[in-house]
Amino acid sequence: MGLDIGSRKGGSPAPQRPARGVFRTKTVEQSLADTEEPGHGLRKELSALDLVVYGVGVIVGTGIFVVTGSVAKQYAGPAVSLAFVAAGVVCALAALCYAEFASTVPVAGSAYTFGYASIGELPAWIIGWDLILELALGAGVVAGGWSGYVRSLLSHVGIDVPASLSHQNGGFGFDVLAAALVLVLTGIVMMGMKLSARITGLVVATKITVVLIVIFAGLFYITGSNYKPFLPPSQPNTGTGSTLHAPLVQVMFGFTPSSFGVMGIFSAAAVVFFAFIGFDIVATAAEETRHPQRDVPRGILGSLVVCTVLYVAVSLVVTGMQKYSDLDTSAPLASAFKAVGAPFWSGLISFGAAVGLTSVVMILLLGQTRVFFAMSRDGLLPRAFSQVHPTYGTPYRTTVLLGVVVALIAGFFTVEELEQMVNIGTLFAFVVVAVGVIVLRRTRPDLHRAFRAPWVPVLPVLSVGASLWLMINLSVETWLRFAGWMAVGCVVYFGYGRSHSRLARGRDGAPEH
Numbered sequence: 118m119g120l121d122i123g124s125r126k127g128g129s130p131a132p133q134r135p136a137r138g139v140f141r142t143k144t145v146e147q148s149l150a151d152t153e154e155p156g157h158g159l160r161k162e163l164s165a166l167d168l169v170v171y172g173v174g175v176i177v178g179t180g181i182f183v184v185t186g187s188v189a190k191q192y193a194g195p196a197v198s199l200a201f202v203a204a205g206v207v208c209a210l211a212a213l214c215y216a217e218f219a220s221t222v223p224v225a226g227s228a229y230t231f232g233y234a235s236i237g238e239l240p241a242w243i244i245g246w247d248l249i250l251e252l253a254l255g256a257g258v259v260a261g262g263w264s265g266y267v268r269s270l271l272s273h274v275g276i277d278v279p280a281s282l283s284h285q286n287g288g289f290g291f292d293v294l295a296a297a298l299v300l301v302l303t304g305i306v307m308m309g310m311k312l313s314a315r316i317t318g319l320v321v322a323t324k325i326t327v328v329l330i331v332i333f334a335g336l337f338y339i340t341g342s343n344y345k346p347f348l349p350p351s352q353p354n355t356g357t358g359s360t361l362h363a364p365l366v367q368v369m370f371g372f373t374p375s376s377f378g379v380m381g382i383f384s385a386a387a388v389v390f391f392a393f394i395g396f397d398i399v400a401t402a403a404e405e406t407r408h409p410q411r412d413v414p415r416g417i418l419g420s421l422v423v424c425t426v427l428y429v430a431v432s433l434v435v436t437g438m439q440k441y442s443d444l445d446t447s448a449p450l451a452s453a454f455k456a457v458g459a460p461f462w463s464g465l466i467s468f469g470a471a472v473g474l475t476s477v478v479m480i481l482l483l484g485q486t487r488v489f490f491a492m493s494r495d496g497l498l499p500r501a502f503s504q505v506h507p508t509y510g511t512p513y514r515t516t517v518l519l520g521v522v523v524a525l526i527a528g529f530f531t532v533e534e535l536e537q538m539v540n541i542g543t544l545f546a547f548v549v550v551a552v553g554v555i556v557l558r559r560t561r562p563d564l565h566r567a568f569r570a571p572w573v574p575v576l577p578v579l580s581v582g583a584s585l586w587l588m589i590n591l592s593v594e595t596w597l598r599f600a601g602w603m604a605v606g607c608v609v610y611f612g613y614g615r616s617h618s619r620l621a622r623g624r625d626g627a628p629e630h
Contacts, residue, residue, distance in 0.1 A: 140237030141620050143495065145564060148224045148234060152404055157494050157503050159225060159405045159487075160510035162310045165412035165419075168399050170314070172420020174321040174476035175395030175484075177427060178259055181328060184392045185432045186449015192376050192385035194349040195436040198429045200385035205425035207386070207587060208393045210580035211547040212421050213570040214554045216414035219400040220568040221557075223409030226491030227400040227484070228546040228553075233495070235553035235560070242614055244549045245492045246606035251542030252485035253519065255394060256478050257526035258539060260295040263474035264527075266467055267294055295527035302479040303520025306486065309509045310405050313483060320476040325427075327469025331450065331462060332430050338457040339437035349441075351378025361594040368593055387540075387590035392428060394543050395477070396421045398484035410567030482523065486516045496622065497614035541591050541599050547584040551577035 152158045163171075189197040218231040226233075229245035268278050282293040306313055353376075360368060376384065399416045403409045406416075435444070438453040445452035451463040490512040494503035506513040555574045557564070570576055615621065 138237075139239035139615065142235065142237050143233045143241075143620060145222050145234050145561065148222055148230060151494055152224055154494075156505055159490075159505065159512075160310065161405055161407045163314060163402055163406045163412075165408075165415045167314045167318075168402065168406065168412055168416025169419040169423070170318050170321050171402065171480055171483075172396050172399045172416055173325065173423050174317045175398050175480035176393060176420060176424040177321075177324060177328065178262075178392075178395075178470075178474050178477040181392065181428060181431055184389050185428070185435055186444040186453070187446035188385045188388050189432065189436050189441045189449070190444045190446055192388065193381050194346065194377055194441045195344045195433075196348045196382055197385055197389070197436065197441075198432040200382050200389050201392075201425065201428040201432055203382060203386040204390045204393055204587075205421070205428070207390065207547075207580070207583040208396060208421055209418075210576060210583060211551065212396055212417050214547075214551045214577055214580055215397055215400050216417050216568050217554055217566055217570040218550060218557075219403045219413040219417065220410045221564055221566050223403040223406065223413060224491065225401060225404040225487040227397060227403075227488060228550045229488050230491055231553045232549050235557040236549070238497075238615075238618060238620065239610065240549065242492070242497055242610045243603060243606060244546055245488055245497070246603070246609070247542050247545050248488045249485060250602050251539055251546070252398075252481050252488065253523050253526060254542070255539045256299065256481040256485065256523045257295075257530060259474050259477045259481065260298050260523075260527035261292060261530070263298055263471060263478065264292050264294040266471040266474065269467055270471060291528045293528070296524040298475070298478060299482070299520060299524040299527050302475070302482055303516060303524070306479060306483050306520075307506070307509060307511055307513050307516040309511055310402075310483075313479065317476050317479065320472060324469055324473035324476065327465060327473070328427055328431065331466060331469070332427075332434055334459070334462055335434035335438055335454070338454075338459065339434065341437075343437050343440050348379070349377040349381075351381060352376045361597075362592050364590050365593055365596055366589040369589065383586075384590065387587045389428075390544075390587055391540055393421075393424065394539060395480070396424075397543070397546060398480055401484040401487040404487075414568040482516075482520060485519055485523075486512055489515045489519060492614075496617045496619040497610070499617075538595060538598055541588060541595050544584045544588045545599075548581050551580040551584070 185197060188200060189195065193200050215227075215231075219227075222230055222234050224230045226245070227248065229241050229248060232244045233241035264283065268283060271278065278294065279290075283290055305316060396417055399413065399420060403413045406412050431450070435450055435453050439449075439456050443456070451466045454460065454462040454466070489498065490503050492498045493500055493512075493515065502515045502518070503512060504514055505511065554570060554577045558573055
């Protein structure tokens with residue numbers, strides 16, 4: 118494993134495969150050539166540091182302030198830190214696969230582009246359709262969480278948001294704050310990567326400063342007895358009793374997930390995985406990176422390492438400050454500081470969460486627009502959406518369309534209705550990328566790979582297995598919703614994408630406008 122900073126070398130370009138069938142592939146050379154197409158290529162403005170900031174900016178969000186305590190109380194006790202390590206390992210396996218692909222095919226689209234180059238058009242469409250859902254719902258989830266923190270901060274200064282303009286107390290309403298955030302950030306994303314990178318850097322610096330202050334302040338309130346037992350005895354987790362809400366693994370094999378004990382750590386890992394979602398967004402910015410072969414792997418792996426260390430540190434602090442069984446599942450860090458008589462830190466945490474979630478929404482919007490843009494440039498979605506703005510150098514039509522859609526999602530739906538759909542979408546993308554690494558190693562051994570994932574095919578196989586294990590720990594209801602979305606995607610592909618694909622029409626066919 119290592120980085121080769123040299124120029125792209127290797128064998129001569131492979132001949133284009135006949136454009137037949139739904140498993141036709143788009144060669145790496147074709148993908149790279151598309152980035153030079155006038156009016157449809159993105160500007161290269163990002164460095165390795167920008168990518169690490171993007172990765173940290175999207176990963177460190179509500180998970181570090183909320184998930185840590187709720188999972189400790191319900192699944193793993195103080196051993197929640199090990200659950201974060203387990204989830205981090207699963208992500209690391211996938212991250213190595215993403216790093217190889219992104220350095221070999223530095224083109225917008227992430228897993229969609231990788232799938233098109235290795236497995237074929239229909240699998241690529243499926244994963245692109247999946248990513249659109251994942252990133253749209255992810256942005257909606259986080260915008261809703263941001264709205265909650267802001268309402269809390271406003272209430273401290275005597276400003277109460279009407280229930281009809283939020284989702285307070287489970288009532289129906291349109292969350293104006295969440296929708297407004299999405300629309301403002303959509304405008305920033307449309308105005309260019311350089312502006313987005315500057316704002317993200319400022320927000321991430323603020324967010325990480327708050328997290329570090331919380332960690333070091335919490336060290337002074339740790340009580341050793343709160344860690345005992347570090348791994349509480351195993352208890353069966355029978356769930357709600359509803360088949361739809363039961364994990365798929367329980368329905369398929371009669372296996373009952375455990376709370377606490379060794380298996381509780383893995384049950385917890387399936388939940389805390391949500392807190393790691395986002396490092397793959399770095400790959401969507403490969404086309405806009407000045408030295409992608411070198412910097413994209415550094416951005417992916419660097420952001421994952423930083424965030425894993427922060428998560429483990431926060432989980433150890435919060436379970437040391439307050440007994441895991443007494444933690445508040447809605448705001449564990451804030452309540453832990455209140456419990457030890459330090460309410461000032463509680464307010465700082467709410468401020469840090471509100472600021473931090475801003476960068477998460479913006480980067481999810483950025484990632485989503487790049488996937489949609491790549492699919493449009495390939496003709497699988499209308500080509501008009503791959504038109505780049507002459508001044509800003511961004512896919513402005515795609516950005517505006519998706520920004521409005523996500524604003525409506527954030528306004529009408531609650532966080533709880535969306536969260537698990539984001540998990541299953543991300544894990545499915547991990548599976549496709551890992552399989553793609555194996556396939557491309559076999560079909561294009563001549564390609565120069567600036568970064569090579571180690572232990573192929575063993576590492577990608579482990580990545581597939583770990584991702585599938587976390588997937589079957591999600592509820593049956595989540596799987597049914599996911600299947601429904603995929604069915605809609607297949608209808609769109611066979612009704613439009615298959616016949617309008619540039620590979621189907623020939624690379625020199627008249628472009629659509």
